[in-house]
Amino acid sequence: MSMAIPDLQDVVAEIADEMRQRVDRGDVATYIPELARVDPGHFGIAVIDAEGHVATGGDADTPFSIQSISKVFTLTLALGLAGDRLWQRVGREPSGSRFNSIVQLESERGIPRNPFINAGAIAVTDLILSGHQPREALGEILRFLQFLADDTTIQIDKAVAASEQRTGFRNAALANYMKSYGVLDNPVDFTLGVYFHHCAISMSCRQLATAGRFLAHLGRNPSTGFSVVTPERARRINAVMLTCGHYDGSGEFAYRVGLPGKSGVGGGIIAIAPGKASIAVWSPGLDESGNSHLGRIALEALAKRLNLSIFGS
Known part of the structure; x- marks a missing residue:
């Protein structure tokens, strides 16, 4: 039985506001010259629950390089x-x-x-x-x-x-x-x-969260009913995302956020809460492993407040 997430928009707006105020933003990728020009002040988040409700905050509709x-x-x-x-x-x-x-x-x-x-x-x-x-x-x-x-x-x-x-x-x-x-x-x-x-x-958080929905719902988009992959394949893609999705920061991401995810050096992260939600965040400043610094912090806060971790509350 798919469920809407209570207080979703409130929590998302709260997190976007907290991220806007932070000064520790990481460093933008400089080895690709075009990415070095992106303003590190951006932060966007979009969450789509099983019912298809979309909650967004910050620059959720600004396209960025998904890398x-x-x-x-x-x-x-x-x-x-x-x-x-x-x-x-x-x-x-x-x-x-x-x-x-x-x-x-x-x-x-x-x-x-x-x-x-x-x-x-x-x-x-x-x-x-x-x-x-x-x-x-x-x-x-x-x-x-x-x-x-x-x-x-x-x-x-x-x-x-x-x-x-x-x-x-x-x-x-x-x-x-x-x-x-x-x-x-x-x-x-x-x-x-x-x-x-x-x-x-180039995609926005809203577009990315929509694109990832099939991975949150056993391979199918619950709004259209269209099956993209089998349930087994969706599980396996999520497993590889959990263990390998953040390069040499994958263990840290699993430990702190507890969700399958995949980052890009453009500052985006897609994260999957199986059965519950598809999530995309974007903040261009990166940590030492090349993952979005504020993106990870925001996802950790979201997972905690909405009890999304696959490892339980």
């Missing part, structure tokens, strides 16, 4: 294409290393540790690309997000994509290394092009 949050949706697409064969080319263990580390890749013969670190997401993108032109593969990813969010206005931020392509030497190194082990099937430039562009998709 690695796109990896949740490319993983979902790749599992749809390849099923469990996907796990032959990418693992599902936490990495404990930086999101763009090459050291682990070397010791593990080119097989990335999980689909959410950069190397793993590049391998997933390569699978989606197989049999397509880059433009077609990218169109498929974008349309999937537009469909999930029920919003055809969602676009790729071309300036961010170009910025990533100009400066993405570390990602090119990861891709070439995997190519040398036969983990990638397509030309490295094609795979990287699609990868940089799907990371540069």
Whole structure:
């Protein structure tokens, strides 16, 4: 029986107000020049409960670069294409290393540790690309997000994509290394092009929370009844999000927030409260692990006040 969350809008407004007043905001990502220009003063939050009630606060309708949050949706697409064969080319263990580390890749013969670190997401993108032109593969990813969010206005931020392509030497190194082990099937430039562009998709908290609803409700959107993935697959995607969704900060996020989540260096985080809610927060300032500083604090407060942690109250 799906339930509305009592006091949802009040709690969300309260948290947005608290975050607006904080001075500790973390540092914006500087290694992608376009992201370095984003104002760290932003904070947005959107929560959608099982009944479809939407509660928002702050800059919930301001689009931002979703970056690695796109990896949740490319993983979902790749599992749809390849099923469990996907796990032959990418693992599902936490990495404990930086999101763009090459050291682990070397010791593990080119097989990335999980689909959410950069190397793993590049391998997933390569699978989606197989049999397509880059433009077609990218169109498929974008349309999937537009469909999930029920919003055809969602676009790729071309300036961010170009910025990533100009400066993405570390990602090119990861891709070439995997190519040398036969983990990638397509030309490295094609795979990287699609990868940089799907990371540069721009969405608001409201759009992201809507797109993530299927993961909170056993693979289906409760408002439309449309099934995106099987209940088992939804559970498994959530499991990988819980253990690997925040790079080397994943344990800390699970400990403090207690929800499956996925961060991006644009400052966004999507979080899933199974059976209860889909949540998106955005604050561009990051912590040492590359995760939104205020985003995590806000999610911890939300989970506590609404008793959302999957580990109980």
